[in-house]
Amino acid sequence: MTHLLAIDQGTSGTKAIVVDYGADGSGHVRSVAEVALRPQYLAGGAVEQDPEALWDSVVEAGREALAQAGVSVDGVALANQGETVLAWDRHTGRPLTPAIVWQDRRAESVCAPLADSAERVAQRTGLVLDPYFSAPKMAWLRKNLTGAGVVTTTDTWLVHRLCGAFVTDASTASRSLLTALDSPSWDGELLELFGLAGETLPTIVDCDEIVGETDVFGPTIPVAGLIVDQQAALLAESCLEPGAAKCTYGTGAFLLAQLGATPALSSSGLTTSVAWRLRGQTSYCADGQVYTAASAVRWAVDLGLVPAADQLDTVAADSSNGVLCVPALAGLAAPWWDSGATASFTGMTLSSGRGHLVRALLDGIAAQVTALADLVATDLGRPLTRLRVDGGLTRSTVLMQAQADLAQIPVDVYPSLHATALGAAACARMAMDPALTPAEAVGPWTPVHTYHPQWPAERATDHMSRWRRTAESTLRNRGETS
Structure with a gap:
């Protein structure tokens, strides 16, 4: 039997679960621990979080879930908020700014002067030129808060604290406005557009990749299974075929539909991004x-x-x-x-x-x-x-x-309140067992109720x-x- 620790680091709280996987491939949630977080909603559309509170919540929830489970685990997976950013010192791991949450609207001042490039950005990234995404927030932070350290999404900082790696996964990178939709690398033209060409950015890895080891939760275990929270839920709910769709009702509500291997651009105002990169293959999704x-x-x-x-x-x-x-x-x-x-x-x-x-x-x-x-x-x-x-x-x-x-x-x-964490766990399962397909890693499930x-x-x-x-x-x- 495989045991995995999966952490869902969200806007309103951090959840950690320990999942047992039996011979039939289905996952059983053995323990759950949650730590509440309360973002600061400030004047001018500002939404911020204390990075140290995010880190403490990851450590506390993870350790508590392991203590409840009473078993050793084979690895730890992490799902992240997607577009929340901060600046931090790469040598010490110390945060240099608050975390600027995905809901924060102050980067409107970055987007407005770039309006003439909006169509080009949309065609290249599959996204919309909007403060919701990472790059405008990164540029705003650099202009208004600090030029020191590195500026990344929160997953990179958390993983660095866990194991020293400097990485982000393909799904998170695709939410940045800094990658072309059909390319797995940072895009020089887009970096130049947002004034971020000189930044040191993390390596983009697959969602089923082992990126290091951590002893933060006790015995040393691999860190694997990195993915954006909404895409993690899409995976957990077996939305593997084009047209399958899910909606997660969390701090916000997020509807994603599987597109398959073709990154079709939306004609109706939705965004298109990477759902995940597993087994070296990229799947795409439309989302609103x-x-x-x-x-x-x-x-x-x-x-x-x-x-x-x-x-x-x-x-x-x-x-x-x-x-x-x-x-x-x-x-x-x-x-x-x-x-x-x-x-x-x-x-x-x-x-x-x-x-x-x-x-x-x-x-x-x-x-x-x-x-x-x-x-x-x-x-x-x-x-x-x-x-x-x-x-x-x-x-x-x-x-x-x-x-x-x-x-x-x-x-x-969905029969569990832990879809995001279970999706991240599925990615970690694939990292641990190269023979598993995505469907096998997710395992079977039946709706608890159909309306x-x-x-x-x-x-x-x-x-x-x-x-x-x-x-x-x-x-x-x-x-x-x-």
Whole structure:
């Protein structure tokens, strides 16, 4: 039996699991440890984290999961936030700046002057010229915080602390705006564009590569299985064939669809990036982002609309009573890509109560994911036939039923709340056993529940039409929808 420690270092917390793999290839989660993190949401669209808190959470969660499991493990895998960056001293490992979180919008000042290059950037990278991605944040950090040390995504820093390697994986690199979509290396033209040509950047490795050894968690074990969190969940949920799609409901909601070996560019405002590089072969995915999902729920909790996140279904009314919500609390991503868009509740009257607002918020999250699903269908040339889902908010029956109703497709709930960590573990399994295929490394699974649409198609279409009009009214440049 193989035992692996897999760590999901996320925005709102770090989770560590120990997974046992038996003879049938299925993974059993033996232990789970979580350490909460709370990003700082500051004026001007700033979102920051304390890097040392990130590191401490990785060490604490990893050690606790191992202590609970009571077994020795064969390796440790790491899934990361994807686009969060920091500057740090490569010799000492000491952070030189806060971690600039993927939600941070201050790099708009970097993107705006490059608007004439936006089409070229999109064609070359598969991404959108937007502060969401790594390179604008790196350039902003260099201009405003420090020119010292190296500036990288958080995975490179964490892995360096674990084992001394200076690496990032292919999926994380593809989220940077610094690699061409069809190339596994840093792109000189793009580095020049963002003013980063002189930077020392990490080596790009495969997701199933052993990059070093660490004794941070106790006995020395290999470090292997590096991947972006959302792509890790795509792998865990067996989205291996073109057209298979999943949505993770975490701090944000992220819908990814497998494209296979062909990096087709989106025609509808989505992004295309590397899903993973396994066994020397690259798979690509289309993806869309909802910037605020669980973070919107946390906002509602902080305001007193909901006592706690696990009471959403208790508070939410059976319907929103005409209230519509666009949960653009940190701007809108695809297809609008407007960092200045703001959240809204509309359609309220004196009869609107707390339950209606909470229901509208959940409907609004589901509506934004549905909008992304429609864009994926446009790019694929055929509608999605079902949606696999994971993340903490899948525990909300109200949200999941709303998702099935608005998207008009079955919604399969992944049977574990640990999809991201399990996807990273699958990558590590492949690093440890060269004979395994991706399907074998993931192993079999069955949905814990499937939600089927209950609304007629006409009602869903009408709701989405009204919601889209409302979303467009929240844009900074109203009337511009791309």
